[in-house]
Amino acid sequence: MTAKIIDGKARAAKIRETVKSAVAALKATHGFEPGLAVVLVGEDPASQVYVSSKVRQTEECGMRSIEHRLPADTPEAELLALVRSLNEDPSIDGILVQMPLPAHIDSDAVVLAIDPAKDVDGLHPENAGRIVLGKSGLVPCTPQGCVILTKDALGDDLSGMNAVVLGRSILVGKPVALLLQNENCTVTMAHSRTRDIPALCRQADILVAAVGRPEMVRGDWVKPGAAVIDVGINRVAAPEKGEGKTKLVGDVAYMEAAEVAGAITPVPGGVGPMTIACLLANTVRAACRIREIEEPAL
Numbered sequence: 001m002t003a004k005i006i007d008g009k010a011r012a013a014k015i016r017e018t019v020k021s022a023v024a025a026l027k028a029t030h031g032f033e034p035g036l037a038v039v040l041v042g043e044d045p046a047s048q049v050y051v052s053s054k055v056r057q058t059e060e061c062g063m064r065s066i067e068h069r070l071p072a073d074t075p076e077a078e079l080l081a082l083v084r085s086l087n088e089d090p091s092i093d094g095i096l097v098q099m100p101l102p103a104h105i106d107s108d109a110v111v112l113a114i115d116p117a118k119d120v121d122g123l124h125p126e127n128a129g130r131i132v133l134g135k136s137g138l139v140p141c142t143p144q145g146c147v148i149l150t151k152d153a154l155g156d157d158l159s160g161m162n163a164v165v166l167g168r169s170i171l172v173g174k175p176v177a178l179l180l181q182n183e184n185c186t187v188t189m190a191h192s193r194t195r196d197i198p199a200l201c202r203q204a205d206i207l208v209a210a211v212g213r214p215e216m217v218r219g220d221w222v223k224p225g226a227a228v229i230d231v232g233i234n235r236v237a238a239p240e241k242g243e244g245k246t247k248l249v250g251d252v253a254y255m256e257a258a259e260v261a262g263a264i265t266p267v268p269g270g271v272g273p274m275t276i277a278c279l280l281a282n283t284v285r286a287a288c289r290i291r292e293i294e295e296p297a298l
């Protein structure tokens with residue numbers, strides 16, 4: 001293996017320490033603790049784990065955590081009413097509705113109902129539009145994490161680099177492409193209709209894989225020395241570990257790609273942990289902006 005491993009777990013821990021210090025300073029100088037409300041609808045096992053981690057890490061950073069767990073058959077109107085009440089609650093600085101939502105709920109309508117100033121997920125059209133315009137807003141957490149890890153690998157100046165983003169989801173692909181464009185990268189977004197994806201990937205100094213297809217990106221798709229950012233978290237069968245056992249893999253064939261790349265994020269332990277760390281940082285940012293006080297450097 002030649003690639004440097006980009007340790008997202010360690011980087012996320014560093015962000016949490018910075019957030020914790022910032023929260024302590026806000027308490028000391030301004031007398032408040034930021035508050036994050038997390039809403040989970042239903043019993044999706046992965047979502048339950050993510051929400052529990054969000055609650056625990058929020059508290060560990062010294063912030064207030066408010067959790068709403070609703071049954072899977074909650075009517076959309078009830079969820080919208082909860083979001084509106086959180087918008088009005090001055091003790092809440094950040095609102096996050098865990099995705100995916102049950103099929104009977106229109107997730108666009110729910111995101112639209114969140115006050116953009118409290119939209120710590122960065123998914124509201126106002127925040128999405130701010131990224132398009134290159135203006136500061138609340139930036140979606142996973143894309144934010146991707147850019148931080150890319151800069152850790154390649155340095156702060158990404159100008160002129162070729163970036164290829166595989167996937168065009170609202171949660172990751174589209175915003176990460178825009179963020180890299182705002183860093184003056186030349187960005188190409190690839191998707192299911194793109195011709196000759198392997199050849200396109202071979203031109204990428206920065207390759208972001210966010211398609212949700214286990215190990216789709218092979219070693220010979222990677223440009224020698226490239227930074228490979230793997231957003232995929234796919235649970236697959238692992239018969240080598242025993243009958244019925246499973247393991248997590250990314251969208252990149254890690255061992256193959258690591259032979260060619262200059263730097264690569266592992267799965268688990270790469271982009272995933274950055275998502276929650278960036279959420280905590282966004283909550284502090286939102287709390288400061290709402291109160292019109294100077295934001296700490298995070």
Ligand SMILES: Nc1nc2c(c(=O)[nH]1)N[C@@H](CN(C=O)c1ccc(C(=O)N[C@@H](CCC(=O)O)C(=O)O)cc1)CN2
Nearest residue numbers: 050097098099100121141142268269270272273275276
């Ligand atoms: N409202 C949102 N919903 C969802 C988001 C989001 O950003 N906002 N992202 C994902 C889930 N997610 C956080 O919500 C998340 C995903 C993965 C991880 C993580 O740390 N992954 C670990 C592996 C964990 C495991 O063992 O399964 C890793 O990659 O190392 C954290 C948060 C969808 N929904």
